Amino acid sequence: MTMSLLPRDATRIAHAAAAADAAGWLSHRQQALLHQRGWLRMLAPRAVGGLEVDLPAAVRLEEAVAAQDGSMAWVLTLCAGAGWFAGFMAPPVARAIIGSRRVCIAGSGAVGGFADIAGSGAPDDSATGYRISGRWDYASGAPMATHLTLNARVRRRGELVLDDAGAPLIRAFIVPRRLVTMQPSWRSIGLRASASHSYAIEAGEIDGGHGFRIDAAAATAPGPLYRFPFMALAFVTLAANLAGMAAHFLALAHAAIGGRRHSPTGVPLLEVAGVAARLAQAGARLAAARSEFYGLLDAAWLTVAAGAHLPAPAHAALQASSKALVEAARMAVDGIYPYCGLVAAGCDTEINRVWRDFHTATQHSLLLPE
DSSP, X not given: OOOOOOXXXXXXXXXXXXXXXXXXXXXXXXXXXXXXXXXXXXXXXXXXXOOOOOHHHHHHHHHHHHTTOHHHHHHHHHHHHHHHGGGGSOHHHHHHHHTSTTOOEEEEEEEEEEEEEESXXXXXXXXXXXXXXXXXXXXXXXXXXXXXXXXXXXXXXXXXXXXXXXXXXXXXXXXXXXXXXXXXXXOOSSOGGGOOEEEEEEEEEEEGGGEEOOOGGGOSSOSGGGTSOHHHHHHHHHHHHHXXXXXXXXXXXXXXXXXXXXXXXXXXXXXXXXXXXXXXXXXXXXXXXXXXXXXXXXXXXXHHHTTOOOOXXXXXXXXXXXXXXXXXXXXXXXXXXXXXXXXXXOTTSHHHHHXXXXXXHTTSGGGOOO
């Protein structure tokens, strides 16, 4: 299945972006669009109520939304990405969750607490009960979450349970919103409307069926989406967001620079050869990195969709291409920003909002420059 961003949807997203940024959360129209189009379920298995969209189509959608509003794209990417975990859950649990009214799965990838085994059950037994306690940060989309995912260290009678390698056993869980206390903590300069707040659980009781393991060998859904390597999926979805925000910035920069004049000569700044060349080069480099990125992503998807595992060299190349796309986006935005004038520094301008969103997104731990 494929999907694309309709022009009318792009307009709705763009028109709501400034107010959402000021409010610190997506507008009702943006939230409604996420649900109406099924975007938050697009990576969940079809068998449990998801759309199970081909990964390249989902990534292109995320980039297109990011080119309209970085915050909305970030929520879409992180929450749809959490929906992908349904392909690794027990089908009855996944079906109940994905079938929830206005489902939205938020969460954190960090290990932030403990899962205490209640009784004598085995850690991987679905009948084993757990009491979960802890605090987790950066749950994008937190205000609309119906469920949250988390990683926790497993304990029995207060002692850490060890895995086969002798390290503390860590399990991933999904919990209903009723067990969670939201802790408003998101005060970033950008992606303000992503509302990526913290959340805490105090002795929340859950059964082992709500635990899952992110591994192709542990997938409970048969489609290629759930055989695609998790880290590759994470890199390509994040990189596409940065590409979309950078493209948005360059389009706004062209207009901002077009309204300025070269101070010593009075010539329109865009007619100064060096400036025009820099703007053209920034766009060309971003386009070249994007072309290579999608070429590798499409090829990787065809490999996995054909039933094969993604070879390690192809995985490494896709990850490297994702980082190269992010670096091209960084160079484009940072190289052109000085020519944009004070309009780009004004906290209530569109170009400043895009600049803030972009630089906040680049701080994700996977996107560190090398």
